[in-house]
Amino acid sequence: MKAIAIDLGGTNIKAAVVDQDLGIIEQSSTPTHAELGKDHLLDRIAGVIMELSKKEGVVGIGMGLPGMVSIDQTTVYYPPNLPSLDGVNAAEEITKRTKLPCRIENDANIAALGSLHFGVGKNYSHFIMLTLGTGVGGGIIINKELFKGSRGMAGELGHIILDYHGPLSNSVTRGTIEAYLGQRFLSRFAMDMITQHPNNPLYQKFSKDFDKLEPVDLTQAANTGNDLAIEILEKAGQRLGYAIINYTHMMDIRTYVLSGGVAKAGEWLFGPARDIVKKHMMPPFQEGFEIVYEDLGNDSSLLGAAGLAFDSFS
Amino acid sequence: MKAIAIDLGGTNIKAAVVDQDLGIIEQSSTPTHAELGKDHLLDRIAGVIMELSKKEGVVGIGMGLPGMVSIDQTTVYYPPNLPSLDGVNAAEEITKRTKLPCRIENDANIAALGSLHFGVGKNYSHFIMLTLGTGVGGGIIINKELFKGSRGMAGELGHIILDYHGPLSNSVTRGTIEAYLGQRFLSRFAMDMITQHPNNPLYQKFSKDFDKLEPVDLTQAANTGNDLAIEILEKAGQRLGYAIINYTHMMDIRTYVLSGGVAKAGEWLFGPARDIVKKHMMPPFQEGFEIVYEDLGNDSSLLGAAGLAFDSFS
Numbered sequence: 137m138k139a140i141a142i143d144l145g146g147t148n149i150k151a152a153v154v155d156q157d158l159g160i161i162e163q164s165s166t167p168t169h170a171e172l173g174k175d176h177l178l179d180r181i182a183g184v185i186m187e188l189s190k191k192e193g194v195v196g197i198g199m200g201l202p203g204m205v206s207i208d209q210t211t212v213y214y215p216p217n218l219p220s221l222d223g224v225n226a227a228e229e230i231t232k233r234t235k236l237p238c239r240i241e242n243d244a245n246i247a248a249l250g251s252l253h254f255g256v257g258k259n260y261s262h263f264i265m266l267t268l269g270t271g272v273g274g275g276i277i278i279n280k281e282l283f284k285g286s287r288g289m290a291g292e293l294g295h296i297i298l299d300y301h302g303p304l305s306n307s308v309t310r311g312t313i314e315a316y317l318g319q320r321f322l323s324r325f326a327m328d329m330i331t332q333h334p335n336n337p338l339y340q341k342f343s344k345d346f347d348k349l350e351p352v353d354l355t356q357a358a359n360t361g362n363d364l365a366i367e368i369l370e371k372a373g374q375r376l377g378y379a380i381i382n383y384t385h386m387m388d389i390r391t392y393v394l395s396g397g398v399a400k401a402g403e404w405l406f407g408p409a410r411d412i413v414k415k416h417m418m419p420p421f422q423e424g425f426e427i428v429y430e431d432l433g434n435d436s437s438l439l440g441a442a443g444l445a446f447d448s449f450s
Numbered sequence: 451m452k453a454i455a456i457d458l459g460g461t462n463i464k465a466a467v468v469d470q471d472l473g474i475i476e477q478s479s480t481p482t483h484a485e486l487g488k489d490h491l492l493d494r495i496a497g498v499i500m501e502l503s504k505k506e507g508v509v510g511i512g513m514g515l516p517g518m519v520s521i522d523q524t525t526v527y528y529p530p531n532l533p534s535l536d537g538v539n540a541a542e543e544i545t546k547r548t549k550l551p552c553r554i555e556n557d558a559n560i561a562a563l564g565s566l567h568f569g570v571g572k573n574y575s576h577f578i579m580l581t582l583g584t585g586v587g588g589g590i591i592i593n594k595e596l597f598k599g600s601r602g603m604a605g606e607l608g609h610i611i612l613d614y615h616g617p618l619s620n621s622v623t624r625g626t627i628e629a630y631l632g633q634r635f636l637s638r639f640a641m642d643m644i645t646q647h648p649n650n651p652l653y654q655k656f657s658k659d660f661d662k663l664e665p666v667d668l669t670q671a672a673n674t675g676n677d678l679a680i681e682i683l684e685k686a687g688q689r690l691g692y693a694i695i696n697y698t699h700m701m702d703i704r705t706y707v708l709s710g711g712v713a714k715a716g717e718w719l720f721g722p723a724r725d726i727v728k729k730h731m732m733p734p735f736q737e738g739f740e741i742v743y744e745d746l747g748n749d750s751s752l753l754g755a756a757g758l759a760f761d762s763f764s
Contacts, residue, residue: 204734214734262600278600285702286576286592289734292699299613299625300692309695309730311613378614381623385606386700388599416623420518420528420603 138192139445140185140236142199143246143437146170146217151184152435153191154442159254160435162188174220182233189236196237197230198444200246200437207288209239209448239448243437245282245291248275249447250440251393255430263391264383265430266293268376268398271306272314276387281447283387294318298378313379317372319398323349326368336364355401369404376405377412384413384421395430402429452506453759454499454550456513457560457751460484460531465498466749467505468756473568474749476502488534496547503550510551511544512758514560514751521602523553523762553762557751559596559605562589563761564754565707569744577705578697579744580607582690582712585620586628590701595761597701608632612692627693631686633712637663640682650678669715683718690719691726698727698735709744716743 138161143150146168153162166184170177185197203215203222210227212218227238241249248265251257257265257277266274274293276283284290294314295307302311305318315321327346330338338357342349357365380392399405406427413425432439452475457464460482467476480498484491499511517529517536524541526532541552555563562579565571571579571591580588588607590597598604608628609621616625619632629635641660644652652671656663671679694706713719720741727739746753 286704287702287738290700290702292732292735295699295732297692297696298611299615300689301613307732309699309732375614378611382611382696383700385609385623386604386697388601388604388606390600418606418609418621418623421606424601 137446137450138194139442139449140189140194140197141438141441141445142181142185142197143441144168144181144199144201144218146202149181149184150438151188152438152442153188153194154438156253156442156446160438162191163438164188168218170218170220174224177218177220178226178229178233182230185230185234185236189234194236196239196445196449197234198441198446198448199226199230199238199240200243200441200444201226201240202243204289205240205242205245207284207286209241209288209444212240212242237449239444241282241441241444244273244293245275246437246440246444247273247395248277248393248440249282249443250432250436251395251430252277252280253443253446254439255393255432255436256428257393257430260391262389263393264293264387264389265393265395266399267396268317268319268394269396270319272312272318276389278387278389293379293383296379296382298375298382313375316375317398319351322351322372322398325372326354329364329368333364337362338364351398351401355404358401358404366404369401370408372398372401373405373408374412377409378416380409380413380427381417384417384425388421390421390424390426392427393430394427395432395436399429451760451764452508453756453763454503454508454511455752455755455759456495456499456511457755458482458495458513458515458532460516463495463498464752465502466752466756467502467508468752470567470756470760474752476505477752478502482532484532484534488538491532491534492540492543492547496544499544499548499550503548508550510553510759510763511548512755512760512762513540513544513552513554514557514755514758515540515554516557518603519554519556519559521598521600523555523602523758526554526556551763553758555596555755555758558587558607559589560751560754560758561587561709562591562707562754563596563757564746564750565709565744566591566594567757567760568753569707569746569750570742571707571744574705574707576703577707578607578701578703579707579709580713581710582631582633582708583710584633586626586632590703592701592703607693607697610693610696612689612696627689630689631712633665636665636686636712639686640668643678643682647678651676652678665712665715669718672715672718680718683715684722686712686715687719687722688726691723692730694723694727694741695731698731698739702735704735704738704740706741707744708741709746709750713743
């Protein structure tokens with residue numbers, strides 16, 4: 137069984153033919169040119185698909201994109217960088233042009249479907265995928281299916297409050313996990329800590345240009361035994377722990393699949409998160425609790441989009 | 451259609467025959483005597499049922515009780531005040547004794563089922579019931595069904611963190627909504643505020659014995675224009691608003707059904723909650739958001755237990 141996978145971003149349209157067993161077997165990329173408007177964009181996506189779809193056994197199209205997606209996985213709302221698609225039934229428009237069935241889903245949920253079909257998520261019936269990148273996003277899998285809530289927008293996991301008088305992130309909501317673990321916010325927090333320790337090697341390396349400081353630098357420093365880096369990642373990990381407690385008390389899901397650049401810190405982050413969970417999560421929820429790292433690399437969006445098509449059309 | 455409803459508490463076993471259209475048509479109550487052990491307790495419950503079940507058209511038994519209940523609604527774990535039932539398949543034991551099918555569910559979820567079958571919840575396919583009483587509990591209804599998560603314990607809504615360095619409530623989790631809106635915690639917070647205002651009528655009324663201060667006293671004072679009472683309820687309402695934001699960003703459910711003693715404060719609480727939601731909940735989730743008050747009175751547990759039986763056996 138194969139599917140056409142599309143990863144629609146503000147800059148590029150990535151496309152692939154994905155085989156359920158073999159993974160990606162053909163791939164292409166073309167500029168999005170969102171500024172040329174809705175019809176041009178849909179024609180462009182359809183054109184990319186038509187070039188790929190000459191393979192046998194293609195069941196349909198799955199497309200990941202930014203924004204909120206309707207519960208029937210056809211229509212997108214508030215897509216950042218793709219304003220011309222707001223309120224458009226993109227699935228129907230693409231089917232019209234390609235004669236192939238199509239479903240769409242937002243990037244964060246697509247990542248969860250990628251793990252479910254091609255990653256560590258294969259081993260679980262229920263898990264929460266948390267992507268710690270520039271922003272913090274996630275998707276909820278229950279009984280091997282994506283949980284969409286009442287209207288399709290469930291799982292805004294980056295916007296769960298941990299401290300209602302805490303800092304703002306990219307949202308109107310204060311003190312969310314994104315405001316602590318989103319890459320930019322974590323770097324800013326690190327900068328505040330580092331400026332207080334002028335003798336630390338991190339100060340000497342980054343004080344001239346703190347914009348260059350990335351979470352990976354903290355991980356590398358922690359690996360060499362830098363106490364300050366360990367402390368910064370520990371604080372971040374503790375906040376991850378509080379977020380996990382909120383998700384678990386709400387959904388009773390015990391498996392957390394972590395991915396994204398910040399998650400590369402691994403045990404420096406997950407260890408302190410586990411300690412907080414052990415201490416502050418209600419005892420009945422502790423059984424079976426685990427944090428697992430996932431790295432499907434750059435192809436994760438295409439793999440997840442293919443998973444959406446397999447779930448919808450097979 | 452009728453069901454046998456049981457409300458099993460640490461003190462009393464309440465029982466009723468409930469008609470789907472007419473509500474409660476017969477009712478009884480007997481002491482629990484949990485200290486006499488598991489078999490005595492199960493025999494006692496069965497005895498109460500056998501006295502009631504001679505009505506025609508009884509489809510089965512629904513029982514509400516404190517504790518965590520398995521996803522198949524048969525077995526209870528960690529039941530406070532009923533330790534002899536821990537890990538017992540109570541549904542099976544009762545069926546053995548009565549020859550009637552039986553399902554059990556925890557009190558908070560039972561309240562949601564009561565609203566779904568006999569209260570304002572009838573008007574909604576998706577809602578979250580929040581009971582603001584001694585503790586804060588809740589239940590989640592999606593597509594007219596109780597949401598139980600992966601293992602049955604979902605919806606511990608009183609234990610959702612709003613401020614991870616906040617106060618403890620009855621749980622190991624800090625800064626939860628229960629630690630702000632649970633009756634005892636709200637009264638304590640009110641006491642702290644009132645002691646700073648010795649000229650306020652509330653000080654004059656309660657300073658000799660603050661244990662007498664109940665949320666209803668705050669509501670009454672607010673109704674007479676007491677600014678301090680209004681301020682106390684406003685702060686509580688704001689925290690309710692932050693909790694609702696967390697529930698909504700997670701589940702995408704837009705209707706909140708509020709009940710319990712503290713919820714009797716009504717608009718003094720709901721108004722500030724709505725203001726916070728308007729300001730800090732992500733815009734796409736605002737559409738259709740509402741808070742509704744529910745008061746099924748003392749019978750709500752029996753009505754909910756009957757709803758469980760109707761859902762399970764009709």
